[in-house]
Amino acid sequence: MCQKNSPGPAFDPVADIPDLSGRVALVTGANCGIGFEISKRLAARGAHVYLGCRHAGRARKAIEDIKEALRQEGGHSEKLGEKRVVPQLDWLELDLATVGGAEDAADALLRREKRLDIIVCNAVILSKKYELNEDGVETTMATNYLGHFALISALEPLLLHTTTLPNSDVRIVMMTSALHTKVPSDTKLHSQADLNAPKAQFLSCKDSRMACYRRYFLSKLAIVLFTRCLQRRLDAHELPNPIIVTCVHPGMVSSSNMKSQVPAPFRPLLPLFSISPARGAHTPLFAATAPVVRARRREFAGQYLVPWGKVGKVAKAADGEDGEALFRTSEDIVRSSGRGRQR
Numbered sequence: 001m002c003q004k005n006s007p008g009p010a011f012d013p014v015a016d017i018p019d020l021s022g023r024v025a026l027v028t029g030a031n032c033g034i035g036f037e038i039s040k041r042l043a044a045r046g047a048h049v050y051l052g053c054r055h056a057g058r059a060r061k062a063i064e065d066i067k068e069a070l071r072q073e074g075g076h077s078e079k080l081g082e083k084r085v086v087p088q089l090d091w092l093e094l095d096l097a098t099v100g101g102a103e104d105a106a107d108a109l110l111r112r113e114k115r116l117d118i119i120v121c122n123a124v125i126l127s128k129k130y131e132l133n134e135d136g137v138e139t140t141m142a143t144n145y146l147g148h149f150a151l152i153s154a155l156e157p158l159l160l161h162t163t164t165l166p167n168s169d170v171r172i173v174m175m176t177s178a179l180h181t182k183v184p185s186d187t188k189l190h191s192q193a194d195l196n197a198p199k200a201q202f203l204s205c206k207d208s209r210m211a212c213y214r215r216y217f218l219s220k221l222a223i224v225l226f227t228r229c230l231q232r233r234l235d236a237h238e239l240p241n242p243i244i245v246t247c248v249h250p251g252m253v254s255s256s257n258m259k260s261q262v263p264a265p266f267r268p269l270l271p272l273f274s275i276s277p278a279r280g281a282h283t284p285l286f287a288a289t290a291p292v293v294r295a296r297r298r299e300f301a302g303q304y305l306v307p308w309g310k311v312g313k314v315a316k317a318a319d320g321e322d323g324e325a326l327f328r329t330s331e332d333i334v335r336s337s338g339r340g341r342q343r
């Protein structure tokens, strides 16, 4: 885990993100927390950023807030003689809670864009109640993992097409958490039943706070396995300019998500053991844009990154698991839900 006093990042998003003019990025859960900061920095370097959010009002406010923040930064950099970037930000309506919601958003983006250079799958929930969604999937797993699986699957043709464009550098960044290592070492994610957290410890106390965290840990393990498997499958295309997939633990970040988990009297203490959302955005932005990741692709592709861009150690439960069984199960659920069901 990233502690507040660990050495700072060598990669500075304000100074080190290359020019992204002409590139298109999608950030899920972008209206607050780390996703907001990621979107801001990508837009600051000229990318056309889609904020994938479920609430129009929150998305529009985030867009205005980012524009205002960049206006203020722009004023400062103009004084230093730097060129002002006009931020391009749009709302993409996206509800990841179901396969259909993710696919609708992908369809809308496919209608609007001819390229997609960066996806940051950042949105998250910690569902307090144990519930299955309309696809029969537990809601934490559905939002944090399966919705993103469906979104990427639907956008894959556009991502592959983008690799054929001049100077392409297509990257997929999946947000996970160091807490994925908290799952029992014998955890398997092979079937839909496994995704729904069937183990006794989940069922016996399925609406308790601990059970809610365990479902979160499991969804973040799914993301680690998916990252590895997706990279291997994309590599099989033998693209001249391959897509790089990584998953990232951003550090302990004082976002609204984190604050809501801490009892109110202790919230003033949060800055002592957590970093700001802006700093939490460093490692995902490194994964999404740092030239060194492309230059040393073999070192980073398919890997789990921790602050500040180091390859981390994955959970014991991921040892020897290649994620194929999870991937096939996810494909089956997607096929029998969303677009598949409409056929």
Ligand SMILES: NC(=O)c1ccc[n+]([C@@H]2O[C@H](COP(=O)([O-])OP(=O)(O)OC[C@H]3O[C@@H](n4cnc5c(N)ncnc54)[C@H](OP(=O)(O)O)[C@@H]3O)[C@@H](O)[C@H]2O)c1
Pocket (backbone or CB within 6 Å): 028, 029, 030, 031, 032, 033, 034, 035, 052, 053, 054, 055, 058, 094, 095, 096, 097, 121, 122, 123, 124, 125, 143, 175, 176, 177, 178, 249, 250, 251, 252, 253, 254, 255, 256, 257, 258, 277
């Ligand atoms: N904060 C940490 O310490 C920490 C540590 C490790 C990993 N991470 C990871 O970093 C990422 C960002 O965390 P954060 O703390 O910045 O989160 P956050 O502030 O709670 O933001 C979560 C975002 O996800 C969105 N979201 C929730 N359900 C959604 C749905 N069904 N469809 C679309 N969007 C949805 C939320 O939108 P609404 O506003 O509409 O709810 C919000 O924009 C997460 O993947 C998290 O697991 C965070």
